Amino acid sequence: MTQLFFSDYHPSERPSAAPQPLVIFGAGGLGREVLVLLNQLNEAGANWDVCGFYDDQPPATPTVAGLPYLGTAHDLNQTQEPLAVAVAVGSSASRAAVVARLTSPQLTFPALVHPRVRLAPSQRVTLGAGCIIQQGCILTCDITLGRFVFLNLCCTIGHDAVLEDFCSLMPHANVSGAARLGTGVYLGTNATVIQGVRVGASTTVGAGAVVVRDLPASVTAVGVPARAIINEQ
Incomplete structure (x- = not known):
């Protein structure tokens, strides 16, 4: 890292x-x-x-x-x-x-x-190789992004969040404080993961879904609150 x-x-x-x-x-x-x-x-x-x-x-x-x-x-x-x-x-x-x-x-x-994304040393944000962070994103403090994490336009990442390698957030996706996304998680446009929730590796969260409880690996989850509908293994 x-x-x-x-x-x-x-x-x-x-x-x-x-x-x-x-x-x-x-x-x-x-x-x-x-x-x-x-x-x-x-x-x-x-x-x-x-x-x-x-x-x-x-x-x-x-x-x-x-x-x-x-x-x-x-x-x-x-x-x-x-x-x-x-x-x-x-x-x-x-x-x-x-x-x-x-x-x-x-x-x-x-x-x-992006040059307008604020990442001061006092925020204690770590980025792995190959990360891409687009315009309008907000990252607060004590955040860890793994390798090749992609944040599309206007995403927000809260305190103590961890996004493991190859996570992808589409525009306006939101990850709240202390949430953890496993390797390869994909959040669709306007998807939200609330505070402290864990999303398992390779899981897809559909556009507009709100994740209020932990999700297992390798599923697709949609809705408010988000529920797993497809096992991808």
Whole structure:
């Protein structure tokens, strides 16, 4: 786990550095949104040189948002120089599968946090490699995010919450204080997990659902209050 400090996500506080090459894995709509995030980070003082997109499903055109499509995960693993990668895949399971395929030691996975998301050192927030936090998110204090956690627009995370590796929160999802999401949990748009509740690994919580009691692993839960309807194993 990597502790982020103020200067790590406010790049304008750091001296200027040489451009750092970065590619986006995921050439769909989320990939284009992550490109917007990277442009916003550069406007705030970062220096990412976004080279293009990779995806195992080639796009319909040779360019995406003005940048070239560069190939598949196999092609990306052939890189001979250090290269940062942003994995723009919304599904928790699919994102984990992509990361498992990206095996080159030349690849690194920086945490990318929108420049207007406040993360002061006094908040004691830890982020794992590959986390992406989009605009409008609010994180309070003493929070742990594992590797490759994705927070879409305007999510909120309360005190002492833990989100394990590959969790995915869609826009306006809310995780209350001391809640814990297991590996690969997916919260749909406007889903809420109330204080102290645990959600088991690989469980999907549907859009608008409110989780008021613990959920087991590998189920889909919907409704208010949320109830498990499908066992995915």
